[in-house]
Each structure stands twice: as structure tokens, then as C-alpha cells.
Amino acid sequence: MAVGFADxxxxxxxxxxxxxxxxxxxxxxxxxxxxxxxxxxxxxxxQARHRCNVMALLAAMAINFSAVAQDDFAVASSDYxxxxxxxxxxxxxxAGPTVGEDNKSTFRQWAFSLHDILARDYGYSSESITLLHDxxxxxxxxxxxxxRVDGPVNxxxxxxxxxxLQGQVKQGDQITIYLIGHGSGxxxxxxxxxxxxxxxxxQFAEMLDPFSxxxxxxxxxxxxxxxxxxxxxxxxxxxxxxxxxxxxxxxxIFSRYFIEALDQRNGDRDKNNRVSMLEAFNYAKVxxxxxxxxxxxxASEHAGLDDNGDALFSLNPTIVDVDGRLAEIAYIDxxxxxxxxxxxxxxxxxxxxxxxxxxxxxxRGRKADFLEADYWRQLETLLVELAKTTGQxxxxxxx
Numbered sequence: 280m281a282v283g284f285a286d287x288x289x290x291x292x293x294x295x296x297x298x299x300x301x302x303x304x305x306x307x308x309x310x311x312x313x314x315x316x317x318x319x320x321x322x323x324x325x326q327a328r329h330r331c332n333v334m335a336l337l338a339a340m341a342i343n344f345s346a347v348a349q350d351d352f353a354v355a356s357s358d359y360x361x362x363x364x365x366x367x368x369x370x371x372x373x374a375g376p377t378v379g380e381d382n383k384s385t386f387r388q389w390a391f392s393l394h395d396i397l398a399r400d401y402g403y404s405s406e407s408i409t410l411l412h413d414x415x416x417x418x419x420x421x422x423x424x425x426x427r428v429d430g431p432v433n434x435x436x437x438x439x440x441x442x443x444l445q446g447q448v449k450q451g452d453q454i455t456i457y458l459i460g461h462g463s464g465x466x467x468x469x470x471x472x473x474x475x476x477x478x479x480x481x482q483f484a485e486m487l488d489p490f491s492x493x494x495x496x497x498x499x500x501x502x503x504x505x506x507x508x509x510x511x512x513x514x515x516x517x518x519x520x521x522x523x524x525x526x527x528x529x530x531x532i533f534s535r536y537f538i539e540a541l542d543q544r545n546g547d548r549d550k551n552n553r554v555s556m557l558e559a560f561n562y563a564k565v566x567x568x569x570x571x572x573x574x575x576x577x578a579s580e581h582a583g584l585d586d587n588g589d590a591l592f593s594l595n596p597t598i599v600d601v602d603g604r605l606a607e608i609a610y611i612d613x614x615x616x617x618x619x620x621x622x623x624x625x626x627x628x629x630x631x632x633x634x635x636x637x638x639x640x641x642x643r644g645r646k647a648d649f650l651e652a653d654y655w656r657q658l659e660t661l662l663v664e665l666a667k668t669t670g671q672x673x674x675x676x677x678x
Contacts, residue, residue: 359515360453360494360609361637364623364630368453368613370397371440373411375432375460375472375501382530386459387412389500389534393457394427396542402613406447409440414474432460433474441486450492455611459534462501465525469506471499480510487511496556496609500534503527505583505592514588517556517606523581523592531580536566541611551636557596557606560584564594598644607644608637621676628672635665 374390377383394410397403415431430436444454461472470477487495499508500521508520521533537559540546546554546562564582571578583592586605596603614629615621621629639661646654 358451359605361451362610362614362630362633363451364614364627366451366453367407367448368403368455368611369407369409369444369447370403370455370457370611371409371411371444372457373432373437373459373471373473374413375458376413376474377461383413389459389538391424391427393538393541396538397611400544401541401611402615407613409443411436411440431474434476434478437473437478437483438486441489445489448490448493451494453494453496453609454490455496455498458497458499458501458504460501461530462499462503462507462522463525463528464503465506467510469503469510469525471501471507480507483507484510484513494609496611498537498556500531500537502530504531508583508585508592509590512585512588512590515605516588517584517586517609518592519556519560519582519584519606520592521580521582523583523594527580529579531567531582532570533563533567533580533582536563536570539563539566553610553612553633555607556609556611557584557598557603559611560596560606598640604641604644608640625672625675628668628675632665632668632672635661635668639665 372390372393374386377386390410390412394408397408398405409429410427411430411432412428413432415436416425416428430439448454458471462470463472463477464470464479467479467481469480471480471483494515495513496517496519497508497511498519499511501507502522503525504520504522505524505527508518512518519537521531540559540562541554544552544554546558548558548561560582567580567582568578581594583594584596584602584606585592586596586602586609589601591601593600593602596606598604598607610633614626614633639658642654642657642661649657
């Protein structure tokens with residue numbers, strides 16, 4: 280069965296008097312398994328996968344329309360995390376020093392795995408990924424491994440990496456900062472352990488001041504990460520901390536599962552072929568809980584997420600709570616992920632698809648702000664546009 284624009288119009292119109300989400304769900308779910316079987320075979324095409332991704336999105340949205348609005352939430356009128364055709368994304372990975380061969384091996388594996396996953400699956404290049412690792416390049420490592428390392432995790436290395444980023448980014452670009460290693464201290468004295476004198480959260484926050492026109496995601500997976508992470512909280516930022524207090528000093532395993540969520544897009548819960556920061560966080564959190572349960576141990580780490588700038592981290596963020604809505608529309612993937620070689624027209628259409636999808640998520644989160652008829656009318660308009668744009672994109676990439 281070919282699934283395309285005509286199918287979406289049928290889905291949207293069968294129930295048009297009145298338009299209800301429940302009936303739409305039935306239609307989409309009925310079509311979706313057939314789409315899925317065709318789109319994800321060994322011989323599936325990029326076009327089939329994009330069609331199926333939209334079907335999955337429609338199904339997920341129809342099933343999850345219920346939400347509670349927050350009057351003070353300004354995402355709908357903001358430009359946070361919009362994937363425009365001319366915007367770029369950058370990642371800074373910092374894996375700090377440690378003692379013991381096991382820890383060194385683990386931190387190195389996490390840092391290099393994240394680097395390689397982003398380069399392989401998410402469209403990043405050596406120019407858009409910066410990896411600072413321990414004391415820098417190790418002459419005993421093989422050339423390919425050493426080539427990934429851009430410098431040491433010391434104050435000079437971090438300062439240089441930030442200055443290079445300043446010269447690369449423009450308004451509307453996105454920066455993701457990923458910390459691996461050890462943390463210590465509380466409140467203003469919270470630190471990320473680096474080579475040489477440690478850096479405090481306050482110091483690092485000042486380093487990020489020049490990036491007021493960029494979207495920022497910070498994933499801090501160190502031990503005792505809470506205080507340092509809280510120092511970085513700001514409006515328009517997504518900040519993830521692997522611990523909820525300075526007393527959680529044992530090395531967390533959160534990073535292992537957060538990276539696993541990105542690998543092969545394991546964390547893609549709504550099946551739109553993308554992993555949001557909220558999805559990655561929830562995947563990692565659930566996996567950590569299951570790991571401790573399997574070990575028969577009480578959890579010594581409790582991850583939290585803050586994306587409204589109040590420095591209060593939610594342990595269970597969702598789109599209906601204080602934290603979670605911005606993280607839902609924050610993605611780490613670039614427009615040309617999976618090695619796609621898109622024309623300028625296709626790139627523009629893909630950006631528009633993602634922008635409309637973002638608008639749908641925002642509208643869903645603000646359902647309580649609208650009269651029911653207005654809500655469904657706006658939703659229908661967005662879904663029709665999403666279907667049309669997807670059809671145009673599929674036509675473009677099949678040329």
C-alpha cells in the first residue's frame with residue numbers, strides 16, 4: 280500500500296463532522312502497521328520511511344492529545360529549537376580525568392561512542408563536534424582514535440573550545456554540551472573535575488554568556504552533578520543532570536543509557552525517526568531504574584531535567600508538567616543526518632516538516648488554552664500542512 284498525501288486527507292476528512300481525535304486514531308492505527316511493514320524492510324526507501332514516520336507521528340499525537348497548559352510557558356511565541364534550513368548544530372563533549380583503569384576505560388568509551396554515533400547517524404562532522412578528553416591526545420593510541428580528540432579537559436582547553444564555538448555559531452544555531460566524569464561540591468562551589476584546578480558551575484555559566492542567541496542543551500552526567508547543572512539553568516535552555524543532589528557522589532551509569540538512547544535511535548518513542556532530549560532522558564532514566572532493580576540495589580542516582588529556567592529539576596518531566604515541553608522539541612539531529620545528500624529544495628522542505636511537527640507538539644501541550652473547536656481546527660490545519668509538505672519532500676527526494 281502506498282502511503283502518501285491522499286491517505287492523510289482521508290484520515291483527516293473521514294471524521295470532519297465533527298473532527299475527533301478518537302476516530303482519527305483508529306484510522307491511523309489501522310494504516311500504520313501496513314506502512315511499518317513496508318517502510319522498515321531491508322529494501323525500504325528513504326521515501327517510505329519518511330511517509331511512515333509521519334503516520335507514526337499522527338498516531339502518537341492522536342493517542343496523546345490530553346494535556347494541561349501552563350500560563351507562563353512562552354514556547355509557543357518563541358523561536359527556541361527551530362530547525363531552519365540555514366541553522367547548524369554543534370556539540371562539545373568533555374570527558375574529564377579520573378583514577379583507576381576501569382573508570383578511564385568507561386569514560387573514554389562513552390565519550391568516543393557518543394562522538395561516533397553523532398558522526399555516523401546524526402549528520403555531524405569533525406568541524407561540528409569538539410571532543411576534549413582527559414589530558415588530550417595520547418601518543419600511545421591509534422591514529423584514528425587520537426584524531427577525534429581536539430584537546431585536553433583543562434581550563435585552557437575549555438576556554439579555547441568555547442572561543443572556537445563563538446567564531447562558528449550564528450543566531451538560531453544549537454549547541455549541545457555533554458559532560459562525562461566527576462563532580463563535587465554544592466551550590467556556588469559545585470565543580471566539574473578537570474585537569475588542573477576544577478571549574479565551578481558559576482565560572483562555566485559565565486563562559487556561556489556569549490551564546491544568548493543560540494539554543495543550548497546541557498547534559499551533565501557526572502557524579503554530584505546537581506549543583507553544577509543548576510548554575511547553568513536559564514530560560515530557553517534544556518539542562519539534564521544525572522543526580523538530584525550533591526550527596527549522590529557515586530559514579531552514575533546514566534550516561535551509558537543516554538548514549539544508548541541516541542544509538543540506533545533507541546529512544547525514539549513516538550516513532551518519528553528522531554530522538555528528543557525528553558525521549559533520551561526518559562529512556563535513560565527508566566533504564567537506570569531497571570539496572571538498579573536487576574542488581575537488587577537501592578538507586579544511588581536520580582536524574583532530573585530543567586527546561587524552564589527555574590533551576591528546579593523535575594525527576595519525571597512530561598509535557599503536562601513544569602519541565603518537559605522544551606525538551607520535547609529539542610533534538611540533537613541535524614537536517615542532513617544518516618548521510619542524506621539533500622538538495623537545497625529538499626533541505627528546505629525537511630526543515631519545514633520539522634517546524635510544523637514542532638508546532639503540533641506545542642499546540643498539543645497548550646490544548647487547555649483553547650476552545651475545543653478552535654483546538655481541533657488549528658490541529659487539522661497543521662496536520663494537513665504536515666501531510667502536504669511531507670508529500671512534496673518525498674517527491675523531491677525521489678527525483
